[in-house]
Amino acid sequence: MDNKYYLAVDIGASSGRHMLCHLEDHKMVLEEIYRFSNGMTEKNGHKVWDIRRLSDEIKEGMKRCAQLGKIPYSMGIDTWAVDYVLLDENDKVLGDAYAYRDVRTQAMDQEVYRYISEDELYQKTGIQKQIFNTIYQLMAVKVKAPEIMAKARDMLMIPDYFHFLLTGNKVQEYTNATTTQLVDPITKDWNREFIEKLGFSQEIFKEIKKPGYEVGELTVDIQGQVGFNCKVVLPPTHDTASAVLAVPTQDDRPLYISSGTWSLMGTELKEAKCSAMSMKKNLTNEGGYDYRFRYLKNIMGLWMIQSVKREIAPDMGFGELCDLAAKADISSVVDANDERFLAPESMTKEVKKACMESAQQVPQTTAEIAAVIYKSLAQCYAKTIEELEAITETKFDCIHIVGGGANAKYLNELTAKATKKTIYAGPTEATAVGNIASQMIAAGELSDLKEARKSIFNSFEIKQYTPD
Numbered sequence: 001m002d003n004k005y006y007l008a009v010d011i012g013a014s015s016g017r018h019m020l021c022h023l024e025d026h027k028m029v030l031e032e033i034y035r036f037s038n039g040m041t042e043k044n045g046h047k048v049w050d051i052r053r054l055s056d057e058i059k060e061g062m063k064r065c066a067q068l069g070k071i072p073y074s075m076g077i078d079t080w081a082v083d084y085v086l087l088d089e090n091d092k093v094l095g096d097a098y099a100y101r102d103v104r105t106q107a108m109d110q111e112v113y114r115y116i117s118e119d120e121l122y123q124k125t126g127i128q129k130q131i132f133n134t135i136y137q138l139m140a141v142k143v144k145a146p147e148i149m150a151k152a153r154d155m156l157m158i159p160d161y162f163h164f165l166l167t168g169n170k171v172q173e174y175t176n177a178t179t180t181q182l183v184d185p186i187t188k189d190w191n192r193e194f195i196e197k198l199g200f201s202q203e204i205f206k207e208i209k210k211p212g213y214e215v216g217e218l219t220v221d222i223q224g225q226v227g228f229n230c231k232v233v234l235p236p237t238h239d240t241a242s243a244v245l246a247v248p249t250q251d252d253r254p255l256y257i258s259s260g261t262w263s264l265m266g267t268e269l270k271e272a273k274c275s276a277m278s279m280k281k282n283l284t285n286e287g288g289y290d291y292r293f294r295y296l297k298n299i300m301g302l303w304m305i306q307s308v309k310r311e312i313a314p315d316m317g318f319g320e321l322c323d324l325a326a327k328a329d330i331s332s333v334v335d336a337n338d339e340r341f342l343a344p345e346s347m348t349k350e351v352k353k354a355c356m357e358s359a360q361q362v363p364q365t366t367a368e369i370a371a372v373i374y375k376s377l378a379q380c381y382a383k384t385i386e387e388l389e390a391i392t393e394t395k396f397d398c399i400h401i402v403g404g405g406a407n408a409k410y411l412n413e414l415t416a417k418a419t420k421k422t423i424y425a426g427p428t429e430a431t432a433v434g435n436i437a438s439q440m441i442a443a444g445e446l447s448d449l450k451e452a453r454k455s456i457f458n459s460f461e462i463k464q465y466t467p468d
Contacts, residue, residue, distance in 0.1 A: 004445065007033075007065060007075035007230075008435035009058055009162075012239060013261045014038055014306065016054070018061030019432035020070055023445060028436070028459040030429060033068070034061035040099040047102040047343075049083065049158070051093070055165055059225055066227030074214075074439045076235035077159045078242045078431060080261075081179035081286075082134050085161045086141070086152040086204070094148045095141075097158065100132035101343040104144065108136040111143055115197040119279070124191060126272040126285030127181040130298065134180035138200055155204040159237035166232055167216035172206045173234045175241035178287035183208070185272035185285055185293065211236045211289055212442040233442050235435035236289050240264045240296075242434035245289045246427060247400045248457035250450060255385070255396035257415075258430065259405025261303045263377060265384050266296020267392060281387045289438060290449055295392070297384050300336045302405055304373045307347035313366050319407065325370035326410040332360035332372050336380040378414035385419050398422040402430035406463070416465040427460035 003022040010017055018034040036057040040047040058077065065072060086094040098104065109131060112121070118129065127133065134157075142149050156164060157176040164170050177183050177190075182205070184191045190205045215232040223229045236242045243258040258264040272285035272293050281297070288294040302318075309321060316324075334341075334354040344350040351369055355362045363369040381399075389395060399421050401412060406425035416423045427433050437452040446452045 003070075004443075005065075005070050005072045006436045006439045006443075007062070007072035008235065008432040008439075009061065009075065009077040010239065010242075010432045010435060011038060011054065011077065011079045012431075013040075013080055016057060017432070018064065019429065019436070020065065020072065021433075021436040023440070023455075026455055026458070028433065028455055030433065033070075034064045036061070040101060043096060046096065046104060047099040048096040049099055051085065051097045051158070051161070055162065058162060058166075059222070062226040062228075071228045072230045073443065074231040074233045076233050076237070076435055076439055077162045078235050078237050078239045078435050079159045081157075081176055081238045081240070082132055082137070084134055084137070084155055084157050086148060087154040087156065088151045089153050091154075094151055095145060098137065100137075104140045105131050105136040108139045108143070111139045112136060112198065115199075116194055119276075121181065121194075122279040123274050124194070125181050125183060126185045126274040126293070127178065128282045128284035128298065135182055135198070139198065142199060149201070152201060152204050154206065157237065163215050163232055163234070166218055166222050168219050169216045170206055171209050171213065171215050171234065173237040174208050174210050175236040175238040175287040175289070177208050179238060183287070185274070188287070188291060209234060210291070211241075211438045214442070233439050235438045238286070239431045241286070241288050241294060242432075242438070243402050243430040244268070244294050245434035245437055245449070245452070246430040246456050247402055248424070248427070248453055248460070248462060249400055250453065253392075253394060254400055255388070255398065256400045256402060257381065257405070258403050259301065259401050259408070260403045261301055261306065263299040263301035263381070263405065264294070264296050265299055265381060265388075266294055267388060267394070267396070269293045269295045269392070273391065275391075278391055281391065283387065283391065289434075295388075297387070299377065299380050299384065300341050301377070302408075304336065304341055304347055304351070304377075305370060308351070308366070308369055308373065311346060311348050312369075316366070321366070321370050322374070322408050322410045324367035325374050328365070328367040328371035330361055330363055330368045330371050331375070332363060333376045333379050334358070334372060336373070336376040374408070374411045374414055377411060378418040381415050382418040385421070396421065398424060401425045402427060404428055406430075412463075412465045416467045420467045422467065423465035424462050425465065426462040427456060433460070
């Protein structure tokens, strides 16, 4: 019998990959078809994404499927959140696709608060304050480039834009839309009142669709370029939402860390928590699969270690860095969530400076710097769990770590020790797995979220770490 293939195009801040998957004996069999690099580039003093190259890479990976004779039944694209493109009346991109780490949003929060108070913004959206949220990015366009805002006819999040290039159809997907800080957690639709108050064009915000929605088939032009036709089905296009779908548990309220460039730590709720305490603790209610809320905190994550690797240990693997850190004799920690680590000129120097300012031992070697980062992350996880347990009035027994960080043995050991909870680590390719699982549910190969998570648990290696 021919296998029914599903393709996930999973694009992160540093790399992208095409992952094909099919079911064998109710187990998911995953195969990497193509991998490519990604990263912010500097243009006119700003950090931007090269969306034209990314589009070419998406098509190149699809061509590889055709060359292998493994034609996907459906495909879907996920990326990071909050970033977008504006299109004019001719569907041309206006300006650049700015990256969330760009500085143009500085002071844009105060511009937004001229129209909507910070308290009201949280109460009506449940989304935590982050200066790079789409709401502040759009305000930067309105204030600094009003001519672009005036020409805009569509606002599409990055994966929505790539789906449009493949199908010719414009769809805004729910999980990513919530990260704009402009979606109502009750209606699951745009907060049109806020959009009006902020002076944004109502026209650019289209109908929001849930994961599982069929966007369409490939255009004739794209079929000619890649060598096949298939359905394009919305996954949870926010990569974290796809990763959380892949948490291998049957618990309705699991505790998880989606560990990658960012560490997203939280649980799942059926209703958003928009209380003053929730706001004070900077917890967010991002949209998840099947209208579950990913009630979580954004933690700086492996971005810190990725930056250090790039700066002082480019030839060293992450596993080697992790092993070195485990042997380092240093107890210093920093606040991993401090904004100073968001986009410093040098992460290495910033970590050293933070230790010096707090009168702790200043790390000197690569191993010591890595150890400080890993210990700081584990401490941040422990603090976040305390907040989550207090606000949700839930005692969590274990933590599921999914994503690339599930491979970080030393960090997992530190986390188990700091939180006093058992760690279940895996799957490492959680984002691609969640993306594909949503397509399989849409196709009827998996019945629902519970069956998908059961299949994931049985399909991939899950490592266990205990606190003792």
